[in-house]
Amino acid sequence: MSERTRGVSIELEHLTKIYPGVAAPAVDDVTMTIPAGEMVVFVGPSGCGKTTTMKMINRLIEPSAGAIRLGGVDVTHGNPVELRRRIGYVIQSVGLFPHMTIAANVGQVPTMLGWKKADVRERVEQMLELVGLEPSTFAGRYPRQLSGGQQQRVGVARALAADPPVLLMDEPFGATDPITREHLQLEFRGLQQELGKTVIFVTHDFEEALALGDRIAVLADQSRIVQYDTPRVLVGAPAEEHVEQFVGSSAHVRMLSLLTAREAASPSVAATRDIPAEATLRRALDELISGVPALRVVGEDGKVWGGLDFQGLCRSVARYFRDPENARTPEGMTIRS
Amino acid sequence: MAEPSVWDYLGSQWSHIEPLMVEQVELIALVMVLAAMLGVGVGMAIWDKPGSGGLVIGAAAAFLTIPSLALMTLFLPIFGLGWTGTVVALVLYAQLPIIRNTVAGLQGVDPGVLESARGIGMSPRRVLVHVQLPLAWPVIIAGVRVATMLVFGISAIAAYVSGPGLGALIFTGLQRFGAVNSLNQAAVGGLGITVLALAFDGAYLLLRRLTVSRGIRV
Numbered sequence: 001m002s003e004r005t006r007g008v009s010i011e012l013e014h015l016t017k018i019y020p021g022v023a024a025p026a027v028d029d030v031t032m033t034i035p036a037g038e039m040v041v042f043v044g045p046s047g048c049g050k051t052t053t054m055k056m057i058n059r060l061i062e063p064s065a066g067a068i069r070l071g072g073v074d075v076t077h078g079n080p081v082e083l084r085r086r087i088g089y090v091i092q093s094v095g096l097f098p099h100m101t102i103a104a105n106v107g108q109v110p111t112m113l114g115w116k117k118a119d120v121r122e123r124v125e126q127m128l129e130l131v132g133l134e135p136s137t138f139a140g141r142y143p144r145q146l147s148g149g150q151q152q153r154v155g156v157a158r159a160l161a162a163d164p165p166v167l168l169m170d171e172p173f174g175a176t177d178p179i180t181r182e183h184l185q186l187e188f189r190g191l192q193q194e195l196g197k198t199v200i201f202v203t204h205d206f207e208e209a210l211a212l213g214d215r216i217a218v219l220a221d222q223s224r225i226v227q228y229d230t231p232r233v234l235v236g237a238p239a240e241e242h243v244e245q246f247v248g249s250s251a252h253v254r255m256l257s258l259l260t261a262r263e264a265a266s267p268s269v270a271a272t273r274d275i276p277a278e279a280t281l282r283r284a285l286d287e288l289i290s291g292v293p294a295l296r297v298v299g300e301d302g303k304v305w306g307g308l309d310f311q312g313l314c315r316s317v318a319r320y321f322r323d324p325e326n327a328r329t330p331e332g333m334t335i336r337s
Numbered sequence: 338m339a340e341p342s343v344w345d346y347l348g349s350q351w352s353h354i355e356p357l358m359v360e361q362v363e364l365i366a367l368v369m370v371l372a373a374m375l376g377v378g379v380g381m382a383i384w385d386k387p388g389s390g391g392l393v394i395g396a397a398a399a400f401l402t403i404p405s406l407a408l409m410t411l412f413l414p415i416f417g418l419g420w421t422g423t424v425v426a427l428v429l430y431a432q433l434p435i436i437r438n439t440v441a442g443l444q445g446v447d448p449g450v451l452e453s454a455r456g457i458g459m460s461p462r463r464v465l466v467h468v469q470l471p472l473a474w475p476v477i478i479a480g481v482r483v484a485t486m487l488v489f490g491i492s493a494i495a496a497y498v499s500g501p502g503l504g505a506l507i508f509t510g511l512q513r514f515g516a517v518n519s520l521n522q523a524a525v526g527g528l529g530i531t532v533l534a535l536a537f538d539g540a541y542l543l544l545r546r547l548t549v550s551r552g553i554r555v
Contacts, residue, residue: 086458108457144552168456
């Protein structure tokens with residue numbers, strides 16, 4: 001594919017939504033910056049205003065007050081229809097057009113933008129390949145002929161077709177079965193890292209938030225931001241009881257999934273069994289429990305980072321709980337595999 | 338003198354009956370094209386307006402209760418004898434099922450589909466024309482079918498105001514009841530309308546087959 005549009009930053013400033021006749025605002029004075037190219041997850045209980053906040057960004061819901069800036073440009077006013085064509089949108093019910101073929105669904109935004117037919121067709125093929133659907137098999141089918149997981153892949157392809165810098169996703173994998181959901185999460189995580197889009201992802205599932213987010217915004221009623229941080233800080237140093245509730249009683253175990261073997265490797269530990277440097281500590285622990293005394297941490301390029309034993313693993317996890325600032329170091333921002 | 342059989346009557350009078358059948362088909366086709374354009378247009382205008390929409394549907398329903406003979410007579414001073422008054426009356430009678438089905442069809446579109454249509458940047462007009470209308474289409478066609486059957490029945494009355502179609506056979510047959518072939522004449526008029534109505538119904542099935550997307554065909 002030719003040049004792709006990278007993500008741009010999203011700034012929300014004092015964003016507020018008040019519905020007429022309702023005293024309490026649905027969203028009250030939200031100010032936050034979503035850095036360009038990052039995937040930020042809004043997580044919070046049902047009815048906390050997370051979806052309303054997200055829908056104000058593409059103005060499916062018009063803000064009562066405040067401002068939205070995409071890449072520094074104010075988009076609070078001006079034509080919402082044109083704005084939405086520059087913002088990918090994926091929802092839980094997928095919302096594919098049942099009377100259109102998969103190709104027509106995916107090609108919808110490019111067609112509206114006036115692309116030439118041949119260009120649209122080429123883009124549709126690229127997009128279907130991108131989300132793992134063979135174009136020759138799927139392009140001519142109709143949505144009802146696809147499984148739920150396949151439909152959601154088409155939903156993602158449709159959202160990405162016009163190469164928008166920003167993607168909004170409202171519980172996109174919520175309606176799929178657990179196995180499909182995990183597949184889709186992993187795939188989408190990889191896709192996002194490859195494309196570098198700015199993504200806002202809304203969910204009520206904290207597991208999903210941890211699995212996907214570069215940063216997580218934990219929201220409470222009226223979309224109040226309780227904590228906005230990386231998964232490691234959230235788990236290691238929850239700001240309030242509200243966040244602790246989300247993290248639950250198994251914070252240390254959760255942290256295992258957020259750290260890589262490389263980060264826990266020590267030169268002084270000798271081992272023979274190999275583990276990839278980017279594997280999670282969860283996987284490392286699994287191997288250690290199975291009876292291997294120590295693991296050798298090897299990078300994709302063959303570089304040996306050192307050895308990893310049970311003590312090293314415990315130390316590495318504990319570090320984030322003793323001193324959450326560790327999680328804010330550049331190493332703390334390492335992309336997990 | 339014994340009444341000749343229907344077949345004898347058909348055979349001897351075919352040159353007289355055939356043009357009436359053609360006229361009947363032309364009348365219904367014209368009425369339904371106009372009625373569908375009007376009814377679907379009105380439905381598209383009111384589907385999302387519960388207040389004024391209710392009024393329009395109520396009016397169309399009330400209209401249907403006016404006896405057709407009375408209405409056509411009322412139209413006489415305005416449109417005179419013949420086609421115009423008949424067409425206007427029939428188009429109006431056809432409105433209720435068409436408008437109601439158009440509204441129901443447009444309202445019945447999955448909210449998730451509508452949200453994603455708006456969310457990817459379709460204008461309200463594009464949502465209506467490219468998403469809602471095609472999805473509502475099977476329901477709209479069903480409404481037009483019902484309206485067609487309704488109009489076929491009422492169209493026979495048009496002969497009373499010298500309107501076109503097979504109604505003329507029924508009326509003449511009844512007026513000279515007892516005379517030779519009077520019963521045959523009325524029966525051929527009535528049966529002719531029935532047969533044509535069934536033919537139209539078949540045509541709608543074909544239209545449905547050809548115009549409803551494969552993705553939503555049941």
